[in-house]
Amino acid sequence: MADNLAALTIHELHGLLKSRTVSAREVTDAVLDRIAAVEGSVHAYITVLADTAREQAAHADRQLAQGDAHYLTGIPLAIKDILCTSGIRTTCGSKMLEHFIPPYDATVIASLKKHAAVFVGKANMDEFAMGSSNETSFFGLVRNPWDLERVPGGSSGGSAAAVAADECIAALGTDTGGSIRQPAALCGVVGMKPTYGRVSRYGLIAFASSLDQVGPITKDVEDAAVLLTCISGYDPKDSTSINAPVPDYRNALVPEVRGMKIGIPREYFIEGLDPEVEAAVRTALDVLQEQGAEIREISLPHTRYAVAVYYLIAPAEASSNLARYDGVKYGFRCADPANLHEMYEQTRSEGFGTEVKRRIMLGTYALSAGYYDAYYKKASQVRTLIRQDFDKAFAACDVIATPTAPTPAFRLGEKLNDPLSMYLSDIFTIPANLAGLPGISVPCGFSTEGLPIGLQFIGNVLQEEKVLRCAYCYEQSTLWHTRKPALT
Amino acid sequence: MAGLGNLDPAMEVRILLPEPLFLVKSMKITERDVIQVARLARLRLRPEEIEPMTGQLNAILDYFETLQQVDTTDIPPATHAVAMTNAVRDDICAPSLMPEAALRNAPETEQSFFKVPKIIET
Numbered sequence: 132m133a134d135n136l137a138a139l140t141i142h143e144l145h146g147l148l149k150s151r152t153v154s155a156r157e158v159t160d161a162v163l164d165r166i167a168a169v170e171g172s173v174h175a176y177i178t179v180l181a182d183t184a185r186e187q188a189a190h191a192d193r194q195l196a197q198g199d200a201h202y203l204t205g206i207p208l209a210i211k212d213i214l215c216t217s218g219i220r221t222t223c224g225s226k227m228l229e230h231f232i233p234p235y236d237a238t239v240i241a242s243l244k245k246h247a248a249v250f251v252g253k254a255n256m257d258e259f260a261m262g263s264s265n266e267t268s269f270f271g272l273v274r275n276p277w278d279l280e281r282v283p284g285g286s287s288g289g290s291a292a293a294v295a296a297d298e299c300i301a302a303l304g305t306d307t308g309g310s311i312r313q314p315a316a317l318c319g320v321v322g323m324k325p326t327y328g329r330v331s332r333y334g335l336i337a338f339a340s341s342l343d344q345v346g347p348i349t350k351d352v353e354d355a356a357v358l359l360t361c362i363s364g365y366d367p368k369d370s371t372s373i374n375a376p377v378p379d380y381r382n383a384l385v386p387e388v389r390g391m392k393i394g395i396p397r398e399y400f401i402e403g404l405d406p407e408v409e410a411a412v413r414t415a416l417d418v419l420q421e422q423g424a425e426i427r428e429i430s431l432p433h434t435r436y437a438v439a440v441y442y443l444i445a446p447a448e449a450s451s452n453l454a455r456y457d458g459v460k461y462g463f464r465c466a467d468p469a470n471l472h473e474m475y476e477q478t479r480s481e482g483f484g485t486e487v488k489r490r491i492m493l494g495t496y497a498l499s500a501g502y503y504d505a506y507y508k509k510a511s512q513v514r515t516l517i518r519q520d521f522d523k524a525f526a527a528c529d530v531i532a533t534p535t536a537p538t539p540a541f542r543l544g545e546k547l548n549d550p551l552s553m554y555l556s557d558i559f560t561i562p563a564n565l566a567g568l569p570g571i572s573v574p575c576g577f578s579t580e581g582l583p584i585g586l587q588f589i590g591n592v593l594q595e596e597k598v599l600r601c602a603y604c605y606e607q608s609t610l611w612h613t614r615k616p617a618l619t
Numbered sequence: 620m621a622g623l624g625n626l627d628p629a630m631e632v633r634i635l636l637p638e639p640l641f642l643v644k645s646m647k648i649t650e651r652d653v654i655q656v657a658r659l660a661r662l663r664l665r666p667e668e669i670e671p672m673t674g675q676l677n678a679i680l681d682y683f684e685t686l687q688q689v690d691t692t693d694i695p696p697a698t699h700a701v702a703m704t705n706a707v708r709d710d711i712c713a714p715s716l717m718p719e720a721a722l723r724n725a726p727e728t729e730q731s732f733f734k735v736p737k738i739i740e741t
Contacts (some may be wrong), residue, residue: 234720327700341700370706439683459733461724471738476663495660509686511696551678567700
């Protein structure tokens with residue numbers, strides 16, 4: 132048992148911890164041993180927190196000894212390095228924040244600490260979450276545990292790779308245009324983006340504030356429900372958080388979809404969709420139909436504009452959010468600036484990587500005098516139409532099913548110098564962000580090269596339970612999520 | 620462009636871009652535009668960064684032109700992912716960051732202040 136503790140799920144470990152069959156210290160040590168064994172190949176972490184994790188595990192063991200065990204007590208988690216952790220370096224994958232030590236915890240971190248979860252490390256990510264391959268991290272790329280020559284996806288590539296490689300039990304990621312779901316699909320794990328506002332963004336380093344959401348990356352759907360229940364809820368420190376009751380999402384895990392109407396958007400089965408991905412998704416839909424779901428074709432006619440809308444709105448918001456990195460209050464400052472203006476320019480030019488600069492440039496251009504109406508305003512109007520597409524679709528179905536990404540994991544370096552091609556890898560995940568909707572990716576098969584394929588379910592606002600139920604029913608009808616990469 | 624480095628920073632926001640090129644499909648963003656946008660964004664591109672950045676931004680901007688196919692007459696712009704009325708909380712005193720905590724990550728400080736290079740020449 133002690134050999135493979137790191138391979139278990141939250142709900143499996145919870146039983147063992149609660150019955151005192153294993154200690155939190157043993158589980159944490161097993162995960163830290165696994166990190167020591169495979170991290171050289173995967174590089175899922177920017178910072179491994181061995182010492183503080185052992186302290187947290189000791190604290191969890193005291194809680195467990197008192198019979199005071201929450202589902203997450205003593206569970207080793209990876210935290211995407213975009214979430215502020217008090218007293219623990221938080222880099223956002225950037226040279227700009229290489230030495231930044233937050234003076235407070237993000238609200239989601241405080242929620243996990245309240246239940247005595249253990250943080251084994253801060254997970255690698257694309258710089259400021261800008262990327263779909265985890266190749267833009269200042270701290271080096273992450274490799275896909277299923278094929279070390281391929282990308283893990285991004286921007287939560289470290290979180291997804293850590294879960295797939297058993298370098299943690301579960302992880303938190305963030306999703307602005309697919310940054311939880313796309314890497315989860317490419318790494319063969321479960322990733323969920325909640326409804327915009329379901330989870331507090333306080334202490335989440337801002338990329339595009341109208342799109343960013345925190346969510347779980349886990350080994351199965353039940354674990355996603357457990358983590359989501361813990362981190363959801365209203366937060367007065369986030370004025371966009373939704374003040375609605377939080378259900379126990381585990382109650383949604385009914386392996387039964389009889390009578391549920393699942394919509395299939397015809398615009399998602401397009402040229403450029405990998406034939407093996409299409410075949411795997413269509414087979415998955417057959418499984419759901421056999422389980423009694425009613426599969427019906429729907430239309431989301433503005434889908435083809437979603438990537439253009441996203442790559443105008445997100446960089447526009449980013450160009451504003453990232454103005455705070457000016458070398459004054461925190462983060463990097465260039466050496467010996469002659470004056471204030473040189474300090475701004477030199478600090479930002481040395482502190483940001485190429486992709487971040489490209490997006491700041493795009494956003495600045497889209498918001499600048501004479502271009503605002505043609506770009507930003509136009510994109511915001513089309514965003515309304517995309518949202519209206521979903522409103523019409525959900526009048527005819529409960530949940531929408533799509534591929535998560537158009538291809539399995541691509542090769543390292545393949546798209547790095549072709550940003551447009553990289554941007555198009557988010558084509559199926561972006562619409563849910565633009566419309567604020569919950570979405571989940573679950574494993575639904577493998578390519579002939581042995582690479583994982585993801586199936587996405589999208590629900591209407593605050594309909595996480597329907598999304599989880601479909602994902603759970605599908606998962607329990609197949610065994611894809613139990614496969615592990617052959618890492619040594 | 621080198622001479623512009625001596626301008627008062629406050630003046631530079633008034634540097635306007637050329638007339639929108641957007642409607643003239645054949646024209647593209649030039650290297651000069653890229654340098655100007657970089658200045659607005661307080662970025663300084665290395666000479667070897669300018670040409671690839673210009674090419675990549677042109678490709679992306681070309682792609683954005685697909686949006687012009689969409690009729691958005693009378694369509695309100697989306698301002699929120701999930702519609703919400705103004706969110707306000709009660710005006711109650713509560714602890715916030717202590718000055719030393721707020722200053723801890725600053726590159727340079729003096730007493731309880733952030734320190735920056737001299738702004739006003741005397």
